[in-house]
Amino acid sequence: MRRGARLLLLLRPYTLLFVTNIVATLVASVMDGATFVLLIPFLRALFGQQALPATGTSGVEDVLAKIAGPFLAAGGGAPELALRNVVLVLLGALVLKNVAQYAAAVSSVAIEEGVVRDLRVRLFRHLQTLPLGFFQRTKGGQLLARVVSDADQVKTAVTAALASLLRNVSLIVVYVAILLGLSWRLTLIAIVAAPVLALIIRPMIARVRRRSREQADERGELTSLVAEMVASIKLVRAYVAEAFEAERFQRLADRYRRRVLRAQGWSTLTSPVSEIFAGLVVALILFYGTHLALGASATLRPEVFIAFIFLALRLMSPVKAVAQYPTIMAGAVAAADRVFEVLDLPPDEGDRPGEIPAAFRERIEYRRVSFSYDGTEAAVLRDVDLEVRRGQVVAIVGPSGAGKTTLVDLLPRFYEPTSGGILID
Template identity: 35%
Template sequence: MNLYLRVLSYVKPYWYFMAGAMVCMACFALTSSATVWVALPFLQTLFGQETVQTVQGTPTGQPGQAGQGGQPGQGGQLDVAQDSANRLEQRTGMTGLRETLKDRTNDLIRRPTKQATLERLCLIILFILLLKNISSYLQAYLMAYAENGVIKDLRNHLYIHLHRLSLSYFHRERTGELISRVSYDVMKINGTISAAFGTLVKEPMLVVVFLAILLILSWQLTLVSLVLLPLSVLVITTVGRRLRRSSTASQEAMADLTSTLQETVAGVRVVKAFNMESFEIGKFKRQTQHYFRTLLRLTHMHNLASPITEILGSAVGLAILWYGGRQVLEGGLLAPEDFLTFFLALFSMMKPVKELGQVHNRIQEGIAAADRVFSVLDTAPEITDAPGAVPLPDLRREIRLDRVDFRYDAVSDPALEEIDLVVQAGETVALVGPSGGGKSTLVDLVARFYDPTGGRIVIDGKDLRSVTVASLREKMGIVTQDVILFNDTVRNNIAYGVADMPLDRIQSAAAAANADAFIEQLPDGYDTFLGERGVRLSGGQRQRIAIARAILKDPQILIFDEATSSLDTESELLVQEAIDRLMKGRTALVIAHRLSTVQKADRVVVVDRGRIVQSGVHGSLIQEDGLYKKLYNLQFRDQEPVAE
């Protein structure tokens, strides 16, 4: 119930659409019942012996009882008096209400001739049908507007919350799983909203008005028709519980399928390089087969309630047909035309009852999806602004890491231990060390993608946890090793994060990154779309676009993870020139993979197994018999320029 109420809370902004839809639903229910009720005078008009009565209630056109002038004879007067007495005697309780409503309907419809009555009746039916269908269209449109608006708001809320979550969350969760929740699961919730405000409002209205007709016509037969209602509720509730479990399994299978598809497409180069197409196809087929089976179970449970409800309803109908038919034949309870109207109303009520039988299942499917969506929304961001956090002023003195420790979770080994490091404003510090030694973790802490589990990081004396995250990252430019470019134009990729940037400034940044020349040669220059992840560019070109992006932002603090991919000599020189321009005059933390970078750095810090093991300049460290010398011999020595 709590999940259900949370879903419905998103309906508040659209309450006026819902209110309008409910008014239309009420109109639809009344006009639907009216079409059934007017069946009675329609039958009487076509098959009845009498069409119109005089003011006294005496049939006209009966020679034996009245003359041509319409004056009743003595026998006619006695018949009329007896008929009036009988009708007054009968008009008590539900029977009286029934006869009164029938008279009022006849007064509205009947005319002096059957032909005129039929014409008027057709006009009334036409008006009712027009009103009924206009109401149906309007309620469907208003409901669709509100439902789709809720789904849009919920999807936006989920997407916004995902961006607020910390980096660690995305390391724990699969990308395909998150995509499935934002797309597939949110859409499944639409069924819950539709059931809540469509089926649960509209169908009960129809049931009520048809039930009212049934009670008016014969409360005895109506009681017989309600005998099997508790059994129907029991069946529907049991099926609904099983349906929720099947729906959850189906949504999880879809998430697995989406994850596999996302990973395969993202890693298609590796798949082809290792001739693993057959393996990945087999894996995908197994998952589609599993999803197919979960869908079959879901379909089985989903469709089980409907035939059971219909069978029970048909049993009721047959019981009414047998019992009521006998009463009609024996001349009790109902007149034949009343019994036909009762039967028509009963079977008209079957459709909304059947829909109500399905609504519990639809709600359970939506609740299963809502559980997965709200599990994301209930995940609290680990990195947030502390109460009273202030904007970070411009860097003037230093970045200090004071005895910093960090673990990714409570059970893992320390990623960093007792890190003491001071980076002066304007200084370039190159971080080197074996893979997995903690270099990337260290710069992630400076960017506050994570908070230290011990110690603190301060900028000009201000703890990073006491300043706003936005103001910290506004001061930073981050160039990752795996260059991320979006499926957008070159212009928008370079200006990413900087709104309304003039083209001349973008071109200046591209020129500083040695990217302007190749950009101008692209089919549409700066308006060329790069494709997903910039697949239309070479590795060196992607690196220079990323550097241009950082130059345009003009950050005070630069975090730069050099790409390890090898480039041809010309591209290497162009990239290195761009890096030099990028780092000039900035405070920089660089995870270095190029000899030229460590040689030009103001200081080299060697990180191994989560600790700083050496620190100094390249020239002095190379003379020490330490880890840096080993790394130099393994990693950098081949990059030394060859003497001529």
């Protein structure tokens, strides 16, 4: 299954809440766009004209006239009353927009924390099913980092960044639709420039993802060293190794700092690049728009052009956020890779179907038991036969590395024999 699909599956228990978030986001986006459209009747009423012109209106003004035309025209067309009505409609749109934004924010936080809780519990349960060999090969700090910090970053990919993407994309769609209704010629400039920005930013994303993975690995090493030091503090004190351990930590901390600087350097670069590019597009719109709004052959009324400029400038913010989305996702996906690496590990062999709990009454027998650790060809135990009866005391003696501990660890099934079997009664 592709990584993106696996991340989206984490949202399944929160489908209703996520749909509520999307609806609230869409309502907030539409109301946000409506506040800028109301600039047109506001400017007209401010300069003593009818709130909405009778002829020569744009598509956006036609829609506004159908929705709020009667209310805006109430009062016999007096400029003072029209201005009052515009302000009331504007206040209503602002209230509705902020209520919807609040609902979207609260539902987003609820989804975020639910997802990270589910992922941590799932990862913790899976860790308990993995063979002991995995824990011997993997540093404890790396596991702590994956359960705590990496799982926390995954929620950024699933909810925070995704919700932000939906919010900003909906804003862009609403803004572009309004801009098209105001002037399709000026809007075409912005639409044509968008793919160029994507091509500029795309090479940066691959670097961000690679650097983010390196950063996550180094964070795990740092956590692992602290966990080891705390667990063996008596040995550190006994061998007067404080200076040595401090130097080790200093080297790791310096290396982690370099990884963070590299990752953040590429991640931060996308913001100024996208903003400068958007500024150039707005400058081009201003240059061409003055020709449409000024002169004897003007095809764009001044108040419409002013509303267009305000909306175009407002469009820069969601465009910038969307441009940064792949960068945020790159870091979150790197953390998700580390979490899924553990979740994809096969669990240790559990009880087979039909097996019942063992009941020891008479004897334990090792019958031709052989064992070798994963990744090694040399057998630690080879064709061991052993019988121990209840109440009998047996001493297992041998040099270090002979397999004494391994022999005992096979009994509670910490490991499974490579061949042979262990029988009870």
